Amino acid sequence: MRMRAVTALTGALALSLVSGCAGGGAGSSARTVTYWLWDANQQPAYEACAEDFEKQNPGLKVKITQLGWDDYWTKLTASFIAGTEPDVFTDHIQKFGQFADLKVLEPLDDLGIDDADYQPGLGANWRGQDGRRYGAPKDWDTVALFYNRAMAREAGLTPDRLNDLSWNPEDGGTFEKAVAHLTVDSLGRRGDEPGFDKDHVAVYGLATNGGGDGDGQTQWSTFTASAGWTYTDRARWGTRYRYDSKTFQSVVEWYFGLAGKGYMVPFTDYNSQSNQANTQVAAGKAAASFDGAWMISSYDGFKGMDIGTAVTPAGPAGRRATMMNGLADSITRNARNKQGARKWVAYLASDECQRTVGGYGIVFPATPGGTEAAVAAYRKKGIDVGAFTEPVADKERFATFSYPITDYAADVYALMHPAMQDIFGNGKPVSGLDRTNSQINLILDQ
Amino acid sequence: MTIASSSPPSPLPSVGAAGIATTSRTDRPRADGSRGDGRLAAVFVAPALLGFVVFLLWPTLRGVYLSFTRFNLLTPAQWVGIDNYVRMVHDPIFWNSLRVTVEYVVINIGVQTVSALAIAVLLQRLTQSAVLRGIVLTPYLMSNVVAGIVWLWILDTQLGIGNEILVALGVGRVPFLADETWAIPTIALINVWRHVGYTALLLFAGLQAIPGDMYEAAKVDGASEWRMFWRITMPLLRPVLAVVLIMTVIGSFQVFDTVAVTTRGGPADATNVLQYYIYGAAFARFQFGYASAMSVALLVVLGAITFVQYRLTRADRTDLG
Numbered sequence: 001m002r003m004r005a006v007t008a009l010t011g012a013l014a015l016s017l018v019s020g021c022a023g024g025g026a027g028s029s030a031r032t033v034t035y036w037l038w039d040a041n042q043q044p045a046y047e048a049c050a051e052d053f054e055k056q057n058p059g060l061k062v063k064i065t066q067l068g069w070d071d072y073w074t075k076l077t078a079s080f081i082a083g084t085e086p087d088v089f090t091d092h093i094q095k096f097g098q099f100a101d102l103k104v105l106e107p108l109d110d111l112g113i114d115d116a117d118y119q120p121g122l123g124a125n126w127r128g129q130d131g132r133r134y135g136a137p138k139d140w141d142t143v144a145l146f147y148n149r150a151m152a153r154e155a156g157l158t159p160d161r162l163n164d165l166s167w168n169p170e171d172g173g174t175f176e177k178a179v180a181h182l183t184v185d186s187l188g189r190r191g192d193e194p195g196f197d198k199d200h201v202a203v204y205g206l207a208t209n210g211g212g213d214g215d216g217q218t219q220w221s222t223f224t225a226s227a228g229w230t231y232t233d234r235a236r237w238g239t240r241y242r243y244d245s246k247t248f249q250s251v252v253e254w255y256f257g258l259a260g261k262g263y264m265v266p267f268t269d270y271n272s273q274s275n276q277a278n279t280q281v282a283a284g285k286a287a288a289s290f291d292g293a294w295m296i297s298s299y300d301g302f303k304g305m306d307i308g309t310a311v312t313p314a315g316p317a318g319r320r321a322t323m324m325n326g327l328a329d330s331i332t333r334n335a336r337n338k339q340g341a342r343k344w345v346a347y348l349a350s351d352e353c354q355r356t357v358g359g360y361g362i363v364f365p366a367t368p369g370g371t372e373a374a375v376a377a378y379r380k381k382g383i384d385v386g387a388f389t390e391p392v393a394d395k396e397r398f399a400t401f402s403y404p405i406t407d408y409a410a411d412v413y414a415l416m417h418p419a420m421q422d423i424f425g426n427g428k429p430v431s432g433l434d435r436t437n438s439q440i441n442l443i444l445d446q
Numbered sequence: 447m448t449i450a451s452s453s454p455p456s457p458l459p460s461v462g463a464a465g466i467a468t469t470s471r472t473d474r475p476r477a478d479g480s481r482g483d484g485r486l487a488a489v490f491v492a493p494a495l496l497g498f499v500v501f502l503l504w505p506t507l508r509g510v511y512l513s514f515t516r517f518n519l520l521t522p523a524q525w526v527g528i529d530n531y532v533r534m535v536h537d538p539i540f541w542n543s544l545r546v547t548v549e550y551v552v553i554n555i556g557v558q559t560v561s562a563l564a565i566a567v568l569l570q571r572l573t574q575s576a577v578l579r580g581i582v583l584t585p586y587l588m589s590n591v592v593a594g595i596v597w598l599w600i601l602d603t604q605l606g607i608g609n610e611i612l613v614a615l616g617v618g619r620v621p622f623l624a625d626e627t628w629a630i631p632t633i634a635l636i637n638v639w640r641h642v643g644y645t646a647l648l649l650f651a652g653l654q655a656i657p658g659d660m661y662e663a664a665k666v667d668g669a670s671e672w673r674m675f676w677r678i679t680m681p682l683l684r685p686v687l688a689v690v691l692i693m694t695v696i697g698s699f700q701v702f703d704t705v706a707v708t709t710r711g712g713p714a715d716a717t718n719v720l721q722y723y724i725y726g727a728a729f730a731r732f733q734f735g736y737a738s739a740m741s742v743a744l745l746v747v748l749g750a751i752t753f754v755q756y757r758l759t760r761a762d763r764t765d766l767g
Contacts, residue, residue, distance in 0.1 A: 074729065077729055080519075080520060081519050081520070098732070102518060102520050102521075102732065103520070103521075104520060265604075267624065267713065268603055268621030268624040268625055269603045269604045269621070269624070270624065271598065271602060271603075271623065271624065272710065273595075273598055273707065273708070273710075274598050274599055274602050274605070275602055275603070275604060275605060279605070280604070283604065283605055285604055410730045410731040410732070411731055413730075414726060414730070414731060417712070418711075418712065418713075418714045418715040418718070419714075421712050421713045421714040422713075422714035425624070425625075425626070425712075425713040425714055426626060426713070426714055428714075
């Protein structure tokens, strides 16, 4: 073979490789809207919405792709780089700041989305620092106490008592007493009984979801918030974190101290991949756990186990507190079918679609109508979701709060993740958070 | 690895660093070779050269360039000089990652090399069974991710069968992957489990190249197995062992997947190995410039270690013949 022919062949091969990598667009076209979500349980509900949407918009098709949580964000990041991003994707408040900063999101101001149409707070969270909207409210969740009814009954704890607990960082209040009483050692002695052996616990009163990183959503946030602490100096786009607060540190010290007393599953038993709080409860190793509304179906599905739910305990500041988080749908800036994407997102945010989603009893949609539909669907399945909806409805007894929304959320996570593990797992003093907080605020000052 | 005998009168050609047999001075092609041969050689070399330039040389050069920039992938890179390197020197997490990685490498290489050598020698001296060789290689057929997940479940403190066995034996539960003392040794041993068979087979191939008559002669002279191991096996295996060590050390420094599926760098950075830290900086925090600087540092460290190993073990020379 002549050299020239070889060169031509090699060049053609290289070109085909390059052209093979470019484009693609994840199946986008003028007639298709690509949509990504991570929760497999929600996929049928959104497929139903897509069907209705396609009927109302002849010629438009919605192509839904579901990816597991970890793969989702990795693939989304890669897709932004490769130019193969979906037209629309389910966005998380923790990731939103970074995406807004990277300017990969399309503003949605002219979609006609009114904050007043959704549960309080859900709409405003999706405005960037430039005041523009980058997400259409989709759903919401709160945190409550899941408990094993049989274990609670044996401990003499009625649902009413569990719904009326209170705590304080000094002696833990009635909450700590209840958790101690739910704890049983290998010889059958309860945590508040004489001779209790904290080193040989058969059933812990409270499961653990680990150190809780910088937000403590299903760990300590219920307590830090009901003690009056807030993550940052402002509700949204704060410029200073407050992990150096004495209030925060005393609450965290007390909370992780529950493990030291033998009442809460120790950090060494926790594994985010194999042994989260719900697994500990399912395995009968823990009697109760704080977990989010997105886990209702999982707890309800534990075979041979009757699980109840109770509201979070009242704190020193008087009220009960729970994080209220909400997801949104965002359009990518380089969406191939931007017009179709806008129509689809507007439909996703409509009461019509949210009622459809609510009817599946998987998640609480963001509109009040959608929420009502979800509550009814859960009731139909025999699940009482009052512990999750009450905090949203009753602002006198409950305080709801959001994830911290700031710049550099990934850096905050990278610093707080090991710091909280160091306190919980290695027993390091909480005062070490002063330094971590300074490092975080230094990054925010950039 | 090529350890084939092809050039008498020496029983074996010398084995180069990459395990490729090299020819003696007299075997070299003559300088007056035709132009046609040169073209043909270029044709054969071209695909490999293209691959080398596209997938190795260019990314490496680009990585070095990016290490001097601030780059988030989606907007153009900004030149920042040596800022990333200055930051790296003052970054305690980087140094912790390097320390943790070295700890991992020492345990992994130490245990793996000794175990692989023992398995290889046993395979050579005690059996000719191809089935046994196959069994030894079995864990290597599994991906690191699958091996990591399987061991994660086996070693779970509360639910793992490994811990249930320890409890039944009266040892008590051990938080293998959740305690900072245990986490790195556990990850190292998981990887030893997966790789030891492959390493053993590489060494076994080296052992096969040692002439059997040497052992027979030694046996006639009354040498014990132990003595033969130290006087015949080890010296003659040295070049192969050196190459295997260089390869495994480089591979160990790049540990990532087992950490990603078991501990994710925890608890409290105890297993935040360098590759995992680099990955986090790049793909979670979009700091590709800083991640590139750390990658360049890793490249330099590995280059230095390989060079020193190569010289110390005289990997390019054989004691045979």
